[in-house]
Amino acid sequence: MTERRDISGLIKALQSPDFAVQTRAAQALGSLGPAAMDELIATLKNKHRDVLLGVIEALSVIRDPRSIEPLAGALKDENSEVRWQAAMALGEIGDDKAIGPLREALKDSNKYVRYGAAFALATLGWKPGTADERASYFIGMQEWKAVEDIGPDAIPALNHVLNDPDSAVRLKVMKILGSIRDEKAIPALMRGLADGDKDVRWEAALAAPSCGINPMHIPRGLSRRPKTAKNPVIAGVMNFLLPGLGYGYIGKWWGIMIFQIDVTATVWLFKYEGDNTTSAVLFPIYIILGIHAWYITRKMPDFV
């Protein structure tokens, strides 16, 4: 296909389930040089992840400055691998026009994208100027010690990273805020106290007093964490109305089994014993099941 310059064929091959075929297709597209540019850039509108990754790889081999703008667009793709690959490609192409979009990408919520952007900026010979830029750059490079040394000026950049879905990164942020010891970190620490991850919360609790939060105010911050405990009343009512499903609601796998047994038993009882007996037998059982689900849900530990 390379010899025939069959660009659309090669682009199709990017979707091959075989990884080796994918990479060879990407390399072949790259080897076609600037002639393939127009079609490759048009393909960037494609939504398929593997195609996008392959096209970006090819563009990074061709190194044509015309691809800067479309690649800067790919830095805003919804897929983080695509954003990451686009950042790396912008570094490979080596045009200073990429610096602006890459600096924006340092604030991405995904650590791979931030790392790619920082790496690309370094490849382009960019030197961070202000303290905020340095902080963003070192956060991207995952050089936490250097971030810590910047001190209070790193706090706005650290705030951005709190959106990272990786709790290990958020934990790191809390640790650094604790050692920076500055009041400007208070909103970030309050967010950390209510974090969904228990280790981040604990680190925030340790860091909070050193930034000037009154220790008496920390427990309330923690109590705003997302609720993981189930509501006993819902479990109880559900188990009364649909016996077994209340157990299912609190995560007991055998709840559905009880539900099914109840359905079968109810059907047969109705058939052979009639309405009144059935109600008389089942109603007390349902009440007991409801109370039981309510009770065990109350007893379930709520992780702090």
Place this chain on the structure above:
Amino acid sequence: MSFMLFLDKRHADVQAMMTAKDIPGLIRHLNHRNPDIQWQAAEALGSLGTEAVVPLIRVLDGGHKAVRIGAIEALAKIRDLRSVRPLVHLLKHDEAVEVRWIAALALGEIGDPSAIPILFESLRSKEKYVRYGAARSLELLHWIPRDDAERAYYAIALMNWPGAKKMGKAATIPLTDILQDPDPATRLKIVELLGQIGDPDAQPACEAALRDKDAPVRWAAVVAAKKCRVLSAHIPWGLAKRPRTGQNPWAAAVLNFFFVGLGYNYLGFWWGFLVFMSYASIFTLAQLESGPFIPYVYVYPITALFAAQTFYMAKKMPDL
């Protein structure tokens, strides 16, 4: 006060209630949807002084969690000795960890030395937040540890692991005391320290850690075992007693025999429900067609096959 950052715009209602000394109204606002208003209400109640003490103590028992926390905050600010006993009660018995934690902190703020014994007792709480709060309050009350064991309790509560290690064998009992901590990271640290200290008295604790439900803790216990004088031959034996995470093949097979699909569920495959519901529907339809009993004759030979397959599948699943 840095905390004033949050109070720059005081809510109009809170301000009005504070001027009118509307204590019940302020207490109601402790449970406001907006956390900033909760804070302001607690702050306002604290500034009302001793006349708020009795109503605040009254809501400590049975109020909503946010109300209890706010009331304790306010009581800590008022520092009235009447609140010490109810706070001690909460520290011992409240079901919410945050409440026990803030109760420990408040006892330090109020500054009554009669709280020292219960605070020291709380250094042995299995919740690290409570231990941490108690340690800070003991410091505020100028408590001085009498011996290395007490110093070790204090160091552990502050998560000061090198400090605990320095106490050497005196730290063994304090460390083993909190091996019940629900946080696996803390248990891991304890087991590592026990290994480093190398006290033969730590042997039962190391053996217990071999059975921990968390895999990294078990591994740390294996590494520490020799220093804790656990016989090498006992190590695999101890490990074998850990709680099963892999499921019992027999249970999976029996479940799949009687309730096709739920055995898969038990093994952790989400689609077990789907199999089971399809099975149940087909079975019910068959019963409607041919009467209640005949389908049983056909179904059990088939489910026996499922059961056998499940049994081997469960046996092959990795464990440890």
